[in-house]
Structures are given as structure tokens and as C-alpha cells.
Amino acid sequence: MAQYRKYFTLENLVKYGYFEIKSKSNNLNQDDPYSQSSVIFQEVFDMEMLSQQSRDIIKLCPSIHTGGKASPTVPVELSIYKNDEERRMYKMPNIYSYIRLGLHIEENKEIYLEIIKNSSHSLSKYFYEKTFVSNKIEKETNRMGYRYIFKTDIQHFYPSIYTHSLPWVLVGKTEAKRTRTDKGKYYNQLDTLIQDCQYGETHGIPTGTMASRIVAEIFMCKIDSELSQYGYKRYVDDFELPYNDSKEQVEFYNCLQKILGQYNLVIKKEKNIIDTYPFEVDNSSEYFFSYFSNLKGDESSRLVRAKVHRYIEQALIFQKKGLKGAPKLVFKGLASAINKEEIPVNVINQPILSKLLNIVIMTPSTGAYMIDFFKNKNIDINETEINNNLTKHKKLIVKNVKRFTNLNYNQELFSLLGILYYYKTENFLESDLLLEIIKLEDDFSAVLAMELFYNNYRDEITSLFVCIDEKLERTKTWNEEYWLFKYQFFIKIETDNEFRKYWKDYLFTHKNEEDLERAQFFNKKNLNKVDSYLLRNKQQQGKDSAIFQFFEILLDKGITFLK
Template sequence: MTLIANVPKIWYQQYFSMDYLLKYGYFDFKYSSRKSNEEYILSNLVYKEIFNTEDISKIYLDLKSLHNIKFNSTKVTYPIELSIFKNDDERRKIKFPNIYSYICLCEHLNQEQDIYMDILYKSKQSLSNRFYSETFLNGKIKRTKNRFGKRKIFKTDIQHFYPSIYTHSIPWILVGKNEAKKNKNKKNLYYNKLDSLIQRCQIGETHGIPTGSFATKLIAEIYMCKLDEKLSDHKYVRYVDDFEIPYNDVVKKDSFYKSLSKELSNLNLKIKVEKNEIDRFPFQDGNNSAFFFDYFTNIATKVSDQRKRIYNFIEESINKEREGHKGSIKLMFRALIDSVKNGVLKEETFDKYLHSNLFNLVLMQPILAVLYIEFLEHFKNNDEAILSIKSNKEEIQSSINNYIELSYSQELFSLLSIFHYLELYELLPKEILKKIIEQMDDLSAILAFEALLVNEDNIDYDLFENSETKLLNSLSWEDEFWFFKYHVIFKINLNKKKKIYKEFREFLFLKYGNGSMNKGAFMNKKNLVNIESPINRFFQSKNSHQDIGKFFDVLLDNKISFIKI
């Protein structure tokens, strides 16, 4: 294989580095080295100052050299699973792998990066193969160039792309189906390793890949770039799994459609027929970002005038979203953030009612929560925002109960993230927080646990019993709800002088002591390893694969956290 030249290779090297994959990749924080200011780091799902993997990225080299962690376990692990809003009629599932399995996958991508970078670079059809290094303008130029002289565009995409990828089809696309099947038992071949590593990230499942992390995005793009090679006779462009081919002659469109259908069928994938669309010149394109970012140019300085202008801006942005310009409300928040940050819009312009208007948009579209928090970052104080939220207390609590009943992860942890950021816990009664811990996803449960710890009176037998109920089937670090479990054990063992550590020891003795020995003997480490509590770190490590147990022990000993407290 002829590897790519050094200059284009720079486009990809950062994305295959262990530092990037660990620091930014786990929660897929969107970061480009062209932007030196890390204020630009943003994830669609989680806020960088609440959940992040910065600590583990700092200790990674020591895990290998000082602590001799091998990252060679073949044990399958449970991912974090979240129910995410897609549209009013459909939801999708996001999966973040167990952090141990994720590092194993990242090491593979790092070690085989030359092969994968070559695949990415070779695709001339992809608009997504440069990830966050590509500018919006460059993408627009490529689309326009490909459409030159054509009056029609055919658009289509793959049905349920990420959940439908058969992991065994990854070797098929990488080296060809016949070659892959012939060598399927040769586990050391890079493509078989990748297949196996993905399965380990999702309890051995072969259907779908664990959507959520940047590593998965990287694998999906590699997969699609190999598909581009098979369709190289057709002049189309592609963004992830969205295809568009411009044409004048319907024969060219039909030929592309037939070829795409055939190649997808070979991979056990299919076209989402109901999304097929023909656009005619003048084409309906995406948003003009200038509308949003120039909206407040030369705006008056009078607060009342600014307020009126902002209300109009919100209304126009919502109308654009309704008309089919996806992302209009996101761009609206981005423009507001820039205008407040640069002093174009005055802080006092945003009163309780305007804040309430913006917060309501978050309730409608939970994916806006991260942008909303970033917006609040640029205020000297958030009193008006807090007042606006408190004034809607009854509706918010009703929404929370509804999210729990429907198992709506994203809506719930988005709200809890905002409350955590604002230190606004009075809207969260103890019984609701306990219900969240027992019934909801890892992220929501962690934020509920943190909310309970704000009042030390909540640190009691019931708190630990509540946590154990959630973790009833989580008896090793490979098991479900590992992320929540790690945080609870981390908080318990962070400081032995704290009430939570002392109360936990009392809880263990009362629940598991059975009066068979005195407290001192019971608390001896040799005895504790046999106490089958899911929040007992010694039992967890003993019950896990050796390398995985050692890995989590080192994280706990080094006070590695996944949440900024």
C-alpha cells in the first residue's frame, strides 16, 4: 500500500493520537488545533466543565509504564446507554464504551493509523473525512463545484446507519468479502482486531457500533471512505451517510442508485427509501451563517432596543427551523454567545423573561443544553437565569417526572447539567433524586447523586442502599452502570475524613456484618474483598478481569474523576 504524503497526513494525525482520543474523543468534544483557544471545545451531548476525560488523558502514559496496565483483556464490557431525542416520532440510542474497552480500541486506531489515514485521504467524495479540521465554507465550495452545470440533485441516505453496521462487515469493506471470510480466524489481522474490539465495547454485539465517541465516528468514516472507492465511477458527494449526486440525465442518477443499493446490500445495509429526494435548481441549501452572525451588527446600545431585536431574532430563527433549515436554533445560540462574549449585546438586556424564553427552547430541544450553559458562561452573574428557571418550577418538576417515566435520558441529564452548573438544587426533591438514581442512565444518576451530597443530611444508609439497588447486577467493572458505580466509589474513597467515607463503612458493617465479628476485623481488607457489595471497591476489583480490576484500582488510587465537582 502506498501511504499518503506527509503534508495531508497532518490533517489526520491529531485525530489518531492517544492524547486526542482520550482527552476529546470519549465524549466527542469538537476540537480543532486551528483554534488555539479551548473555549471552542464543545460536545453536542455533555458540557465540558461537568463530564470530561481530561484526568485519564494525563495519566495514560503512567498507566502503561508505571502501573503496567496491558489493555489486553478480551472481556466484553457494558457501555453507558442513553436514550437520545431524534425527532418527535423517533429516538435513538447512544453508547459510550466502558473506558477500559475504549482505550483498547483507541490503541488499535493509533497503532494502525497509517492504514486508516490512507483510506480517509483517498476519498474524493467525502465532505466529512477531515472531521473538525474542515470549514463550513470548504464544504460548501466542494458541493457547488460538484453541482456545476447540473439542474437536479438526488439525495439519499442509509437507513439506521450506525445501529445497522454489522461488525463483521468492517473486514469485508476493508479488504473485500472473500479475503475477509478466508482469513476470519486469523485474529491478529488488523481488520479482525477492529471487529473484535468493537464487539467488546458493546457486550459482544455484532449489530451496530457504539455511537457516541469520536473513535466510533472515525471508524464509521473509514468504513464509508472504503465504500466511496467502490462507487468511484459516480460523481457524488457524501457527508457521513448522506449522499447527493447532481445530474441532468436521469440515467446517471438511476445508475448511481443501482450501484449504491448493490454495494449496501453486500454489507447488509440498505437505503432509507423514504428519505429519497430530488431537488431542482435553484437548490434549497442549508443555512446562511451570515444571517445569524451578522444579525446584531450595528445594533443600538439602548437595552429596550436590544431586547426587541433579540426577540425578533429568536422568532426568525425558530421560523427558519420550522421551514426545514436544520440547525437554525443552534446557530441562533452560537450568535448570541458571540454577541454577549464580544460585548455587542449587554448583559442587562437579558432579563428574567428573555432567559425564560431561551430556557424553554432547551426544554423543547435538549441538544441545546450545552450551548445554553456556554451562553451562561459569559455572564458575570446568572441571577436572572436562575429566577427564570425558578419561576417555572412546577412545569420543570412535571417534565422531570415525565422524563423518568419515559426513560428519556438526554432530556433529564441536560436539565440536571444546567442545575448542576447553576448550583440550583432546590427544584430537585430528595425522592425525585432517589428515583433518578434507581431508574435512569449513568449520567443522570451521577448528577442526582451529586445533588444529594450537597446536603450532608442525605448521606445515610438509604443513600448507599439506593445506589446498591441500581447496581444489583453490576458485580464487576465490566458490568452495566460501571460509570455511575465508579463515581460513587470514587466519592466514597476520595477523602477518608469525610462523612461519606465514614457513613459507608457503617453501612457495610450494618448490612453485611451479621454480628459474626467485631467492627475492626470486619473492616480488614482481607475480609472486605469478600463483602459482595457493588459499591465495595475491593470486591469489584476481585470480581473483575485482572487487568481491568487493576486499571480501575489505579484510577481510584490516583483520584481520577470523570466529573468536575
């Protein structure tokens, strides 16, 4: 299990794990259709600065280690696309709570690695160490000699895990209840830390980070140990049992339901499937990586581009038929073909660019793949051409931004804003719309809207500060909501001299009720009396001095989460 240890280090959990970004250092086949970028664009938000300085910060803030002491914080909740009928909620923990959880995982890694190692059923325990193809081969090997396979999964898996059931599954319900007040026990600490990530909530574990994924995998590997007599394979909460006798399937199903019931989990019965040999095989993803392999090198650019158009159109048909990953695979397949010199570097012209951009407009979560695609040095197109194409479709993009804002579709909204921010678009969204987005609960969209406003509407800067002041009045400690937006606002004051000047001018002009001279007004003693939540000193220490100290250290070190 040596290769898994990196997933249990604090640096990895922060740098790659908070936004669930796949490390490029992993030795994986880059054509793996199931390798994923983060929901949050890594070219817009990232945790590298924090990861690099995490050990120094912990030394300066040693109370972050405090055993089982509760310190609940409000997560950033994001509405994420699941399918056309359903949304799922991501909970991005306050980074203070996340680092505490990461430290716990690192400090107890030997216990947790042993649990994971002992599961012979899990395919998901490999995290990013095995490719989709490798897992597929292992699953097919497990099916050999069997006429039937039974598939099932757990209903609302992450939101249904009761945090108190973590100690139950780790050491047994009897022992867990006997020692439930012992905050020195690692399993009770885990229970508390998960609760802290979601403001004391005991139902569910926060979806969206690598730490949560590790906790969920540990949980399920312990479930595997209670089902060791059955020859199934599992990926997260999806089970597949090969069998020949229906009695085997019934016995497994009844046992699975009984064990899950002990932890307040239930099977999603409408997803139960029985397949008969020869089993259905979905090879549609292979289409994206072999489509251009038969092209002849002497074909004209016109014919190659015609084939690219057909490739994109067929991909969208796959999406309509249920292959949810088809839009992102369009970009990965094209990048693969260009890197393998199956198609020329100048194949992407403006009509194809428009077609690719339309995929992003209709499925904004693919924006990260578009950014990665056009960063490829082998692709003969520059950012000016992309910016011009975005401008060409400005009316449609603005319409969708307004729609996503009204529907509270967070993922779609911050994805489009991320593209506009990354490509440095000018005067794309009206100032009033950006101010409306800043008022939202979604910190990621609010941060990007603040940046876009500042970059495009300096002459309306007063409106920006008024809006932010009103928003921050609702959050007076670092445990509370808007922690990410609040932090990025304060760090911008610390690191952007021009922004700091605008901020000081605003305070002096609009908050100087005693009509003091500038030097007198900005005297530290006077600033403590100024009625504005744009001032960092308005953040109260609250019940937990460690979290206050933690964020003060981050601000003093100039650490930002925005590229």
C-alpha cells in the first residue's frame, strides 16, 4: 500500500484533495476517459500556496491539533448537476475544518490504510492509482464462469451516512457506545471532525473533497469485511455480484440489506439490475479515443474538419442516450488525437471553436476541460481567438448567466464566470448583474463576480464596496457563512495595492463621520470605531480562538486561493 500513502499526507489532501484535483504526477494513462478534473477549475481556484506553507502554519497555530474539541464551521454549499431531473449538494468545508480533518487522516493513516488494504472487494480503494480500464478488467475477471450478475447501490450514499455510525463501523456498536465520551479515541475524533465540517450536522458527510472520499471508502471497506463470504466487486457504493444460482443472489441481497440497515443505510431498489451472459458492455467511451485513428495523413484540411464536426455531433448523440461524460470526452479525445498526430494542430478553426464553446455553454461543467484543451501547446489557437469567439456568443452567455443566477444553479454559474475570468473578458456582464451574484450564498461565484466587477467597472467601485459591506455584516466570525468570499476580499486588500487604495479612499470618503484628517482617520485606534464590515478588525474571535488565529496567519502570509 506504499503508493497510497501520498493520499494520506496533509500536503496532498490540501493541494489536490480540497478541490478533488487529480495529481498529474500519478502514473496513469492520460487517455483514461474516467480521469476527472475538479468541479472547481484548477486554473482559477487552487490550494497550492496553502499546501506549501501548511506545516509552518500549523506550527504557528498548534491548537489546530486539539483532540476531540468541537469547532463547528459553516461549509460553502453548492448545487451541482446530477442529471436533468436531480441536483446534488456539495459541501465545501471551511478550510480550517478541512485541515483539521486532513491532519487526523494523516495521523491515523496506519489504521485507515490497514482497513483499506484488507478489502478484496473494493475497486474504488485504488483512488487514482488504477485506470478505468484496469478496474474494468478486474471486474470482468471476477465475472468469469458466471451466467448472471446482480447490480445494486445505496440510496443517497454520502448524505445518508450518520456521523455517529463511523465509530460503529470502525470498532463495533457496543465498543463505540461504551467509549462515546472518550474524545481521545480516533473514531470519536473522526465523528466530531466530520460534524465540524458541516456546522455540527450529524446526517451525511460533506461531498466534494478527497478527505470525504477517503472517509467514505474506509466506511465501505469495513462493510466489505462483514460481507467477506461473497464474491462481489464494489466501486464506492455500487455493488456487482456474479452468480449462477438465484439463491446466492437472494442470500447476498438479504445480507447486504441487513448490514446496511445497521448503519441506517438503504438500497436504492429501483437501481437493482440482473444481467445475463453475455453481459452488456458499454464501450462507447472508446469511440472518443479511436475515432481519428484511421485517418490518412494526406487528407485535406476540409475533410479532416468535416470529420471533427461529425465526431462532435456523434458525441452529443451519446450524451442524449445517457453517456453523461460525453461532453468532457470530446475535449479529451480531440487532445489525444492531436498529441498522437492523428489530426493536424491547425484543425480547430472558428466554426469548430464555436461548436466546442456551445458544449461549454450548454454543459458549463466542461469548462475546465476546454481550458485544459486549449492550454495544449500542440493546438494552433490562441487566447485572443478564444476571447473573440466568446464575444461572438456574448448574448447567449449572458442569458445563461442570468438564468443560472435565478435558478441558483451554482456549478453552471461559477463555471461560466470562471471562463470569463480566465480569458480576461471585458465588460461582458453588466455591473448590476455582478452585484446580484455577489449577494448569493455561493462563495465561488461571488468571488469571481467581485473580480470581474473590479476588473471592468472601476468607475463604479463605490457600489462594489457598499454591496460587500452589506454582505459581510451577516458574518462576524470565521466559523460563519461566506468564509471564502470574506477571506478573498481581505487578502485582496493585503496583496493588491491598487485595490487597497480604492478601499481606503472609499472608507475615508464614506465612513469618516467625524471629518478627520486622513492620517487621523486611519489611526488604528480610530479604525476600531469605524462602522464598516469592510474592516478586518470587525471579525470577532468567537468561541474558538484557534480559527481566528488561523485566518490571521493566512492573511499575514498573503496566501490566496484564487489564481
